Amino acid sequence: MNTDFINITTENLSSEHLCCIIRSKKEHQGIEAKRQWLSGRLNEGHVFRKLNAKATVFIEYAPLETAWVPITGDNYYYVYCLWVLGGDKGKGYGRSLMEYCIDDAGEKGKSGICMLGAKKQKSWLSDQSFAKKFGFKVADTTDNGYELLALSFDGTMPRFTKNAKAQKVENKELTIYYDMQCPFICQNIEMIKQYCETNSIPASLIQIDTLQKAKELPCVFNNYGVFYKGNFETVNLLDIAYLERILKK
Incomplete structure (x- = not known):
């Protein structure tokens, strides 16, 4: 080794x-x-x-x-x-x-x-x-x-x-919280943004850029968190197939 x-x-x-x-x-x-x-x-x-x-x-x-x-x-x-x-x-x-x-x-x-x-x-x-x-x-x-x-x-x-355990947001559209710790996030967010714009899907892509914002997040978080219809979905980066499964709910 x-x-x-x-x-x-x-x-x-x-x-x-x-x-x-x-x-x-x-x-x-x-x-x-x-x-x-x-x-x-x-x-x-x-x-x-x-x-x-x-x-x-x-x-x-x-x-x-x-x-x-x-x-x-x-x-x-x-x-x-x-x-x-x-x-x-x-x-x-x-x-x-x-x-x-x-x-x-x-x-x-x-x-x-x-x-x-x-x-x-x-x-x-x-x-x-x-x-x-x-x-x-x-x-x-x-x-x-x-x-x-x-x-x-x-x-x-x-x-x-307490916020992390809430796993709810008022916003019902696709909502993704992210920071820049993972080098895959930039391209992932851009891919999701383009997909949503092409398919007229409303989305809120929210960059976490301070420690305070991260500590107040309404979900568990490593560098990424996804909500849809107000409900927490995943901390996993989305590909198009995964995104489409969520949007069908």
């Missing part, structure tokens, strides 16, 4: 490969948007640690107080992403990255680590069965099957906010 890992810093942010699956040699709008988003987070204690290679092997986490998620808790880390894909799977990279996060939390005197999960594994969420091998337990749940997983060091537990 290659043990050459590096952390993204303000000094290397502009030059390092961000390893979120995208392999384009040309400037990619989503990657540049993520760089801009990260530039405002790194001084808040946000950690992006990756294999020093052009591979999808990385973990991304932040202090819960400054994590853009509607979760409350004192002195926790929140894990946004933990990904190992392709030929790098099965080599121990995932364990190494999780152990780094756990050790980092211990050294900084954190109360624990938490992450978004679900009763049934969902796409775009880190493997919760893997997390549970490290002792993560269900700290909170929503009525539609999402779970907040936590590894507590001191017995305290984080919680979803």
